[in-house]
Structures are given as C-alpha cells and as structure tokens.
Amino acid sequence: MASRISPRWLEEGMRLASDVVTDDGAVILPKGKELTQEDIENIKGKNISWVMVEGDNIFFDVLKKEAEMAPDEIKRAVEKAFKYSNFSPKETEQFKLLALKYRNSIAGKS
Amino acid sequence: MAKTIPVHIKQKFEQVVNVPTLPKVLSKVISMLGEPRVSAREVAKVISQDQALVSRILRIVNSAFYGFPRQIKTIDHALVILGFNRLKAAIFTASVLEVFKNGQNDIGFDVNGFWEHSIGVGVISKALAKHLRLPNVEEHFIFGLLHDVGKLILDYYGKEFYEKVLPLQKEKDVSLREAELEVIGFDHSIVGSIVFEKWNLPYDMIDVVTWHHDVVNYNGKFLPSVGIVAVADFLTRLVGIGYGGDMFIPPLHKNVFSMLNLDLMTVDYIIYEGLSQMDSMRDFLDIIRG
Ligand SMILES: [Fe+2]
Ligand SMILES: [Fe+2]
Numbered sequence: 001m002a003s004r005i006s007p008r009w010l011e012e013g014m015r016l017a018s019d020v021v022t023d024d025g026a027v028i029l030p031k032g033k034e035l036t037q038e039d040i041e042n043i044k045g046k047n048i049s050w051v052m053v054e055g056d057n058i059f060f061d062v063l064k065k066e067a068e069m070a071p072d073e074i075k076r077a078v079e080k081a082f083k084y085s086n087f088s089p090k091e092t093e094q095f096k097l098l099a100l101k102y103r104n105s106i107a108g109k110s
Numbered sequence: 111m112a113k114t115i116p117v118h119i120k121q122k123f124e125q126v127v128n129v130p131t132l133p134k135v136l137s138k139v140i141s142m143l144g145e146p147r148v149s150a151r152e153v154a155k156v157i158s159q160d161q162a163l164v165s166r167i168l169r170i171v172n173s174a175f176y177g178f179p180r181q182i183k184t185i186d187h188a189l190v191i192l193g194f195n196r197l198k199a200a201i202f203t204a205s206v207l208e209v210f211k212n213g214q215n216d217i218g219f220d221v222n223g224f225w226e227h228s229i230g231v232g233v234i235s236k237a238l239a240k241h242l243r244l245p246n247v248e249e250h251f252i253f254g255l256l257h258d259v260g261k262l263i264l265d266y267y268g269k270e271f272y273e274k275v276l277p278l279q280k281e282k283d284v285s286l287r288e289a290e291l292e293v294i295g296f297d298h299s300i301v302g303s304i305v306f307e308k309w310n311l312p313y314d315m316i317d318v319v320t321w322h323h324d325v326v327n328y329n330g331k332f333l334p335s336v337g338i339v340a341v342a343d344f345l346t347r348l349v350g351i352g353y354g355g356d357m358f359i360p361p362l363h364k365n366v367f368s369m370l371n372l373d374l375m376t377v378d379y380i381i382y383e384g385l386s387q388m389d390s391m392r393d394f395l396d397i398i399r400g
Binding site: 003006029050059063067077080081082083084085086087088091094095098099101102103106 | 161285345350357358360361362363364374375377378381382385
C-alpha cells in the first residue's frame, strides 16, 4: 500500500510508489526510486502537490503531525463540532485529524 | 424517489410559507427542459424573451463554473459550445436564484455564511463526482450549491418559522436542523423538496435536496449523487468552510463512505481538490448575489 503526501513531508530513504510527474506531464522521477536529499529538493522546486510513497502508515503519521500543528482554539472547536457524530471512536479520531489539518491550513491562509 | 410528506405537514407549510411562483418564462423553460424531444433552438427562443435571464445565464456560462477560456456572448453560442445538456445546469441555477434576489428577512440568518457553505459543498461534490467518474460532474457543483435551499426559502419566505428557529438554535446550542424539527416539526430538506417539486425541477435535483440528511433510507436511482452531496456537506463542515447555521458536523452513516468507496486518504485528496476550486468559484457567489 502507498501513501499520498505533500512534498514537504518527504524524507530520505522513502520509496516512490508511482512516478513523480510535473503539471505539464513530464516524469521527473520514476516509480520505485529511493529518495535522496537531492531528489527531495528537486521535487520541492517543481510546484508538485502530491507524491505517492510506499507504506500506508506514512499517510497517517503525516496527518497526525499536520493535525498537531493546529492551535488550541481550533482543537476546541473541532471537539465541539463532533457533538452529533455517529462514527466509532476510531473513525471519529481520524476525521478529527482531517478537521484539524484543514481548519489550521485555512486559518493560515486568511 | 419521492419522499412521502404527510398532508398535515404540507398544510402547515403552506399556511405559513408563501412560496414564490417562478417567473413565467422560467417555468416555461423548465418544463421544456424536461421534455425529451425539445430542441435547443426552441429553448433559446423562449429564454430570449427574458433579457435578465439571458444575462444571468451568460454570466454563469462565462464564470469559473465551466472554466471556458473564451467569452461566450449569446445563448445560441453557449448552446453550440457547451451543448444542451451542459447548459441545462446553468439555466436551472439561474432560474432558482432569480427567486432569491430580493425579500430576505432581517431575522439574523447568516446569508453570506450560507453561500460560502453552499459553494464549499458544491466544489467538494464536484471533486467527488470527478473522482467517481460520474458523467455529469459540473451538475454536482449545482447539487451542492442548492442542497440547503430550504433554509433560504425559510429565511426569505417563512419568517414566522425561522424567527423562532434561529434563536432556539442559539439558546440551546443545537444544530439548526434540530431546532427546525423542534419548532416546525420538519426540516429544510422537506421545505426544499416541497418547493422544488412545485417548480418542476429535475428529479435528480429534487432527490438531492430531499434526502441529503437521510441517505441511508434512500434507494432511488440517484443514489451516487445523493450520497456525494451528503458526504460533501459533512466534509465542508468538517473543515469549517462557511456557516451552515450552526458549528456542528452533521451525523452521517458510515456506509455512505464505503458505498462511494472512500477511504481517509482519498477523502483527504478530495478535500484538497475541492478547496483548490474554492477561490475561483467565489465569483459564482457574486453572480448569485449580484
Ligand atoms: Fe442540510
Ligand atoms: Fe448543508
């Protein structure tokens, strides 16, 4: 299984689960390549939104880090927003991570 | 799939809410669009009787909604370039929005927040439809944009209901829908349903409006679209875009996610995709309000 993550979270040694392609369709790195620091810099310089890397836990690890960055104010609002949730505690936790990640990034933009 | 709305609810609704009739040209156009054999030329001819409608449609056609690079100046031209089916969505939208130009009540309903929420649900619905490779991707933006139209109808034409509902929502800190159910005995999805049926809007649009809070009980033929809008509504509130009348995320049966084959990573991608459209779709808001 693979994880789709933003280039900012790439680390040396991660393995590409699909080709890295630019907006205009050029393949800059092939599937299966183990990333070097140079590759990562290359990707970050190309305005690429997503990279697929091997390992499905990486997505959750990154999501947790992104969620953790949200300030307490957003955390409180998210807790409250789930008053009507009918998901299992585990699913609720996962959705909360998404909520924190995006609310924080939207707050940062405005 | 029509929802059976008890007679006493319809009566109660009609006693209070004076549902506006659509302008003549609009209802003519809408009924023509529902006929299988109608030609684009005939429709264009009827539309051209109403210049305000023409200009509204052209503004939608030239907005980010279709993302068409060249300026389209006439309805005929729009028909040639976009085709009849793709233009239908713009015509329906223009028709529905015509009704909400004037007449908003000053009872504390956050209309800007409402439209921001609706655009959010629109862009995420569209991203979902695209991901699921449905044939009518653009229409899903409209489904999302209009899914909560019942709230707008209550704000504009059902003051007697909403002036009790809105304070109760605040006072009890519950969802707007819960406050609606407590005060009126039915919610905005029923209101939207009654009105859209009255206006003879297309069945897919009616079903989305009617069932978006009750997907698990829906087994009509527009299930993907109804499910998409319910999920988009959930996600828009999850990430906190706009204001749907309260700060809560609506309950949603988890089967809806599996039905649409959505895991968390896909959902993450869909939200990202949808949000990237948000800015460009805001010019749509200007058309609506404008
Ligand atoms: Fe709703
Ligand atoms: Fe909604």
